Amino acid sequence: MQRRAAAIYVVFFVLVAAVAFSLTTVAQEPSVSVDGQNYSQGDTISAAGTEWTVNVNDGEGNLSTVNESARFTASIANNSSLLFVNGEYRPAPNGSGGGAGTGTGSPSPSTTGTPGTIGTSVSTGEGANNDSATRFRVVIANATPSNGSAGNASGNATNVTSFTLRQQFETSARLREDPSVADVPLTGENGTQYVRYRNGSTQPLDEYLPEPEVRNVSVGDSFPYKNNSTTVESVNTSGATLAWEGRLTRSQDFEEGSNVTLGGTTYVAQFPTNSTVTLSQNVSGYQAEQAAVTQFNNRILGLWGVVIISLFAAILIVALAYMPVRG
Incomplete structure (x- = not known):
């Protein structure tokens, strides 16, 4: 009687497992497909006057654009140090009066990104150990505004139009070299x-020490800074601002389901193939279809759980039914 009851339960659990398994085989996963424009490697997209190039490879990619005449600025602080080597100025190494030449890419009219190869190939402090490098300290006189006030809240003075580069000597090294x-x-x-x-x-x-070399620099002067054709744009009592034009490359990476913003419009990326991307404005529709796919996969996992648990229960019942009974 005990084994007969066990056989009934085994048949029941096997039947449950079979039904659950059959559901996993006949269920169809919902597809994610939204309307949009298809792009392949090398295609271009024009948005808000900017042309972007599409790069697609193996189910991912990016959009890139190049501005050959982007505007960049850098600042050099009063009392900071600069190195002059190979005909150009560079920020001095950290710990040597620093604060000189912090670059702030500011392309016109309103773009973001990082400078390209022009003007950014020289790292901070390069040339510090070069015998031909000359160290200069930036000196800006605390000029008094013409109205007699102490200057405005930001420390700017209306009649500051120049600064001085005063040569600095490596005193310890000079003394060591003099026997x-x-x-x-x-x-x-x-x-x-x-x-x-x-x-x-x-x-x-x-x-x-020898008489230090002194160089005067005024607003509008050309200032060879970090391999750039740079101009002194403005001077105030706290520092000077340099400006130049250079190459600016911007890029936006994307993958399946990621958002891309072009010209103020947001698109969602979908890959019909590994070498093609679809950009659609129907972001909410894509998210809804993706949620349906997630729900489907969760249900399939639940059915597989039923299959595994049912088969395990059937095996356990068989094992218990054939255990020897004492007496």
């Missing part, structure tokens, strides 16, 4: 630094 003096300068009671000669005599450090 007639000690490697380290002395500091007097009044704070004045002295050079001590090997014969015991001393000389003020300012008198020992």
